[in-house]
Amino acid sequence: MATLSSNIVDPAPLSGIEGAKRLAAWTAVDRHIKPEHKIIGIGSGSTVPYVVERIVAQGKEVNKDRVFLPTGFQSKELIVKGGLTLADIDQYTELDVTIDGADEVDPELNCIKGGGACQLREKVLAEAAETFIVVADYRKNSHLLGTAWKQGVPIEVSPFAYAPLLNALLSPNKLGAKSAKLRMSPSGGKAGPVVTDNGNFVIDAVFSESEYKNPKEILVKLKLVTGVVEVGLFCGMAKVAYFGNEDGSVTALFASGRTELIGKSEEILPAKAQEN
């Protein structure tokens, strides 16, 4: 590890998937977290630590009058451990920028999110932000939802309503999912279902290819079911999605439909970090 200044550390280079995640995250921070941005939403997942890493590397001076809103327990820890100022949506209802990961993104920037069961808070902070940016590795860049992320659309549901929702999902004449199951804690974790930061359960529901072509229709029909708290389909929300590629480049997909290939440039080298 090289030290760039007294408080900026240039982390060791990463390769493979982790390197791709970091490239996407750093590119997004360099392009969208500017000194004038003061209220920033931090998403959840394994790509987001690189977002925080890059924000911290911008230096104490620029970060001292910023606040950071977390989308869950994990991002709260990242903010606190990064020495950044934690805040909540009750205090700041309008954010400048939110950056978050995604499980899968289609060419129209519709996203499946909620692999980490944080989709409710993630969507609140995405919606409240002037700019919502997605960061991911190349595996998430997909031509059609449901092809790369096969475990289904995460649906946060009130525990009281999970059984009727599951039944409706599995009934061909109701919600007609191909499959649906209550997400359980992994072995070695708590016995029983995954419980979200909001005390709810998660059902993962797989839909047919024809349905994934219209993710907004899936979203609307699920949100009309009583007991559904939030659906991990983010449609028409992201301004840009950055995907780190295996070769060290980054693909940017814009909501306008434009695609940009960002080469291995100085733009994403650690030395570009702002020093105090």
Ligand SMILES: O=C(CO)[C@H](O)[C@H](O)COP(=O)(O)O
């Ligand atoms: O939606 C999420 C959590 O609810 C995450 O953003 C999503 O699962 C992506 O995570 P990762 O960066 O680990 O691929």
